[in-house]
Amino acid sequence: MAEYYFPFDSGAGTTVTADAWSHMASMWQADGVRTPRAGEPNPLGATVTGQDMTVTLAPGHASLRGFHYYSDARRSVVIAPNTGTQPRIDRITVRLNRAGQRIAIAYLQGTPAAKPQPPALSQGQDGIVDVPLHRITVAPQAGAITTTDITDERIWAPTPATYADAAARKAAPERPVPGQLAYLQAEDRMDLYTQQSWSPLTPGPWQRLELARWRQPHGAYPSWRLVNGTVELTGAVAMMEISGPDFPVSDYVALVVLPPEARPSHTRSFVCSTSRNTVKGSTCRVDIAARTANNAGDVIADIQSPVKWVYLDGIRFTLDT
CATH class of the missing domain: 3.40.1620 (YefM-like fold)
Structure with missing residues (x-):
């Protein structure tokens, strides 16, 4: 089992100091535990037997201010007994001691109280910095730590x-x-x-929508995209000329069909612009059938007077709500 820090030799007759090397490394590596991967599915994760006061940490890597921690075997942390009458919250962290040039697992013991607080994390005081791993709630007179006593506090350092x-x-x-x-x-x-x-996080390219039967695009082709969990539609739909110049008056005029990954969790309704109609205005209601409906993903217009096309611009909805 190893807990170590590496200085760096440039190979050119000069040695880069520990602080200089860690400063360079901190510019490309965030603080935290390395993300899970094959062979290391739960890095620095905590397990207990429920029979004693020992918390076992899985092997894993962590980075802190450019310093690297690695444990290649399971590591045991023995939790101090709570002899008082009030609960206590302890912490297990990865701690960097710049003065001692050491990075290692640290056990921080809290103070019993009616409403206990975990010990504070060091963020540079006296050259000491902590990255939290786990909180441990220790009941009064507890003889063992159980799974329910552990709160995972790991901060991850994912690489894009x-x-x-x-x-x-x-x-x-x-x-x-x-x-x-x-x-x-x-x-x-x-x-x-x-x-x-x-x-x-960023919008991908617009993707064309499937047109309903006897429909054609008017101007911009009807399309959709997903932006941070929100579906956006654009374009306009018109009747094919062989079917007549206008959409008929009906409460169910199919326009397009959304793909499965763009269908809402429940039916959504919108007011959309249409071609100008001097009789009853130039808008209509458009419904989008939920992903669980028989007509899942159908985009349907409720047309009260003849119009030549319906715009989809401005339709936006989230997938999860």
């Missing part, structure tokens, strides 16, 4: 990556963590991983 497409990202050995960024070449967008899923 580029993938050919979403499928290649899914097949990658690295497991995504909150805050991770990825660029997808085929989709031409940057995604952010938040909690349990990827969300587009």
Whole structure:
């Protein structure tokens, strides 16, 4: 098992100091635990047997202000007994001591209280910096630490990556963590991983929508794109000339069909512009069928007087709500 720091020899007869090397490394490596990957699925994760006061940390890497920590085997941290009558919250961290040029696992013991607070993290005081790993709640007179006593506080240090497409990202050995960024070449967008899923941060290219039968584009082709969890539509839909110049008066006029990945969780309704109509104005209601409906993804217009085309511009909705 290793806890170490490496100075750097340039090979040119001069040695770069520890502070200089760590400063360089800090410019390309964020503070935190290295993201999970094959062979290391839960880096520095905590487990307990529930039979004693020992917390076991899995092998893993962490970076802190340009210094690197690596443990190649499981490491045990023994939690101090709580002999008082009030609960206590302790912390396990990766601690950097600049003065001692050492980075290692640290155990910080809290103070019992009716409403206990975890010990503060050092952020540079006296050359000491902490990255949190786990909080441990220690009940009065506790004889063992259980899984429910542990709160995961790990801060991840994900490295941005580029993938050919979403499928290649899914097949990658690295497991995504909150805050991770990825660029997808085929989709031409940057995604952010938040909690349990990827969300587009930047809009990808517009993608053409499937037109309903006897429909044709009017001007810009009806298209969609996903922007940070929000679907946006654009373009306009008209009748094919062989079907007549105007849409008929009807409460169900199919315009386009959204692909499965762009369908809302429930039916959404919008007011959209149409070609000018001096009889009853120049707008109509447009509904988008939910992904669970029999007509899932259908974009339907409620037309109260004949119009030549319907605009989809301005339709925006989130996928999750």
